[in-house]
Amino acid sequence: MIRFDRVTKRYEEGHDALREVSLDIARDELVFLTGHSGAGKSTLLRLVMLMDRPSRGKVLVDGRDLASVGSRGIPRHRRNIGVVFQNHQLLFDRNVFDNVALPLVIAGYDHREIGRRVRAALDKVGLLQRERALPVTLSGGEQQRVGIARSVVGRPRILLADEPTGNLDPALSAEIMQLFEDFNQVGVTVLIASHDLALISRLQHRIITLRDGRLLGAAA
Amino acid sequence: MKGAAAAPRREGASASRTRLRDHYRAWRDHHSLSAADSLRRVLDSPASSLLTWLAIGIALALPVALGVALENARVVSGSWDSPARISLFLAPAVDDGTAASLHARLAARGDVAEASLVSREAALAEFAELSGFDDVLANLDDNPLPHLVLVTPATGVAPDALQAELAALDTVDQAVLDMAWVQRLNSLMDLGRRLVWALAGVLVFGVVLILGNTIRLAIESRREEIVIVKLVGGSNAFVRRPFLYTGLWYGVGGGAIAALLVLCALWYLDEPVSRLAQLYQSDFHLVGIGLIGSLQLVLLGGGLGLAGAWLAVSRHLGAIEPR
Ligand SMILES: Nc1ncnc2c1ncn2[C@@H]1O[C@H](COP(=O)(O)OP(=O)(O)OP(=O)(O)O)[C@@H](O)[C@H]1O
Ligand SMILES: [Mg+2]
Numbered sequence: 362m363i364r365f366d367r368v369t370k371r372y373e374e375g376h377d378a379l380r381e382v383s384l385d386i387a388r389d390e391l392v393f394l395t396g397h398s399g400a401g402k403s404t405l406l407r408l409v410m411l412m413d414r415p416s417r418g419k420v421l422v423d424g425r426d427l428a429s430v431g432s433r434g435i436p437r438h439r440r441n442i443g444v445v446f447q448n449h450q451l452l453f454d455r456n457v458f459d460n461v462a463l464p465l466v467i468a469g470y471d472h473r474e475i476g477r478r479v480r481a482a483l484d485k486v487g488l489l490q491r492e493r494a495l496p497v498t499l500s501g502g503e504q505q506r507v508g509i510a511r512s513v514v515g516r517p518r519i520l521l522a523d524e525p526t527g528n529l530d531p532a533l534s535a536e537i538m539q540l541f542e543d544f545n546q547v548g549v550t551v552l553i554a555s556h557d558l559a560l561i562s563r564l565q566h567r568i569i570t571l572r573d574g575r576l577l578g579a580a581a
Numbered sequence: 582m583k584g585a586a587a588a589p590r591r592e593g594a595s596a597s598r599t600r601l602r603d604h605y606r607a608w609r610d611h612h613s614l615s616a617a618d619s620l621r622r623v624l625d626s627p628a629s630s631l632l633t634w635l636a637i638g639i640a641l642a643l644p645v646a647l648g649v650a651l652e653n654a655r656v657v658s659g660s661w662d663s664p665a666r667i668s669l670f671l672a673p674a675v676d677d678g679t680a681a682s683l684h685a686r687l688a689a690r691g692d693v694a695e696a697s698l699v700s701r702e703a704a705l706a707e708f709a710e711l712s713g714f715d716d717v718l719a720n721l722d723d724n725p726l727p728h729l730v731l732v733t734p735a736t737g738v739a740p741d742a743l744q745a746e747l748a749a750l751d752t753v754d755q756a757v758l759d760m761a762w763v764q765r766l767n768s769l770m771d772l773g774r775r776l777v778w779a780l781a782g783v784l785v786f787g788v789v790l791i792l793g794n795t796i797r798l799a800i801e802s803r804r805e806e807i808v809i810v811k812l813v814g815g816s817n818a819f820v821r822r823p824f825l826y827t828g829l830w831y832g833v834g835g836g837a838i839a840a841l842l843v844l845c846a847l848w849y850l851d852e853p854v855s856r857l858a859q860l861y862q863s864d865f866h867l868v869g870i871g872l873i874g875s876l877q878l879v880l881l882g883g884g885l886g887l888a889g890a891w892l893a894v895s896r897h898l899g900a901i902e903p904r
Contacts, residue, residue, distance in 0.1 A: 463810065
């Protein structure tokens with residue numbers, strides 16, 4: 362589903378964030394991406410999202426070389442990928458419902474369908490009764506879960522998450538990971554960047570480790 | 582996923598397929614949503630919106646008001662405009678009989694369309710009535726006014742040639758061609774029209790810049806939101822839409838204010854103008870811009886709003902990408 366073929370990403374200052382990275386993630390997989398701070402985890406996810414282009418090598422998503430996706434094709438490409446990002450998350454002047462509905466509004470669903478799907482997604486993350494709340498009235502963990510609901514509401518084929526449990530206590534983190542496993546169970550390819558080695562090593566999934574932009578080794 | 586990306590995602594629970602009609606409906610829905618949302622944002626900050634509206638309104642009202650003034654001047658001068666007229670002031674010594682026979686001879690000429698005689702007595706009476714000096718004039722021993730023959734040249738006759746010929750007559754003291762100042766007025770009005778157009782061009786350009794800058798600020802203040810929308814797959818058209826509507830609302834409001842300002846000015850000036858006109862024995866009233874003109878002004882404002890928004894959006898929106 363996601364394939365990197367000797368991908369190098371060099372930022373303008375000449376710093377290589379990724380070096381010769383090759384990997385292959387199958388359709389039904391859930392994969393953890395780990396490594397020290399600055400190892401290149403976010404950079405890797407950004408290449409999949411087409412927030413950046415590789416300096417060398419190829420990135421393929423669902424068999425399609427992303428080099429062939431022009432700037433006009435980027436929105437459509439992104440609509441097929443759910444993302445949970447470290448920083449920029451929610452629209453703070455819209456309530457929880459509207460935040461989660463955003464991908465569906467963009468994709469042009471009708472409002473009944475939007476209502477149904479948004480409530481289903483909020484129910485999954487346990488925030489159904491907060492749908493009218495503004496994000497500022499939610500805790501960090503709750504905001505994170507709103508972001509997760511938004512990432513899955515459009516039923517993407519791929520789910521990318523960058524530090525999705527950064528703000529959460531261990532119990533909640535485990536719950537969130539369980540959510541990602543559920544999505545993976547219904548056929549979503551999931552790629553999660555995380556520092557939380559203690560948590561991810563308990564779960565039985567492949568872990569990819571980056572060090573200074575290089576791939577260390579893949580363990581099942 | 583590839584080409585028809587939307588289709589497979591819609592399978593599953595709903596099993597409904599998006600058709601062209603649904604896309605159209607969604608597109609239309611987002612338009613009305615954006616329009617309403619933009620209007621709400623504009624109205625949410627009434628003070629700054631009002632300032633923007635006023636700035637646009639004044640910039641649009643100025644050339645329109647000047648244009649209206651010119652139009653009125655044209656209507657007024659229209660009555661003098663057409664045939665030239667030659668006023669023949671007869672020599673003071675000419676008596677009533679000579680004046681009458683001159684008048685008859687002139688009226689019979691082929692190159693004269695019309696000739697009318699204003700006797701010195703009639704002229705004095707008219708002057709007395711108009712000036713209000715009738716008491717003074719009644720006490721005059723002598724009528725200081727000469728006889729006057731008003732000659733309208735026939736069409737196709739060069740008025741200045743006729744003027745020269747008539748001026749040479751013994752009985753004629755002075756022949757004045759009234760067209761000279763009409764021509765001068767006409768070329769002045771032509772100059773005025775050009776100035777108004779030039780001014781309008783400059784101010785319209787200014788309006789587009791004002792709107793462009795206002796929209797730029799709106800874009801800047803919603804940078805975070807734009808990034809998020811782009812991140813979850815919002816197309817450029819989707820991101821652009823609310824800002825175009827914001828521009829439209831500012832422009833429409835500005836156009837409405839401009840129409841209002843012009844109407845107020847006309848209302849304020851109409852009474853003194855028609856009183857002045859009465860002094861010249863005319864029931865002239867100011868010509869306004871009318872309902873159609875007002876609507877056109879609002880539309881023009883809307884169009885300029887869109888143009889300014891488009892300018893800002895195409896310059897600044899592309900630069901905002903998720904990082
Ligand atoms: N836009 C950028 N311009 C220049 N250098 C960048 C840019 N983004 C990231 N880098 C550099 O690339 C390297 C990898 O960054 P990246 O964000 O991928 O790390 P990370 O593994 O996600 O770290 P963390 O765990 O702290 O989020 C870092 O050294 C960083 O300084
Ligand atoms: Mg990172």
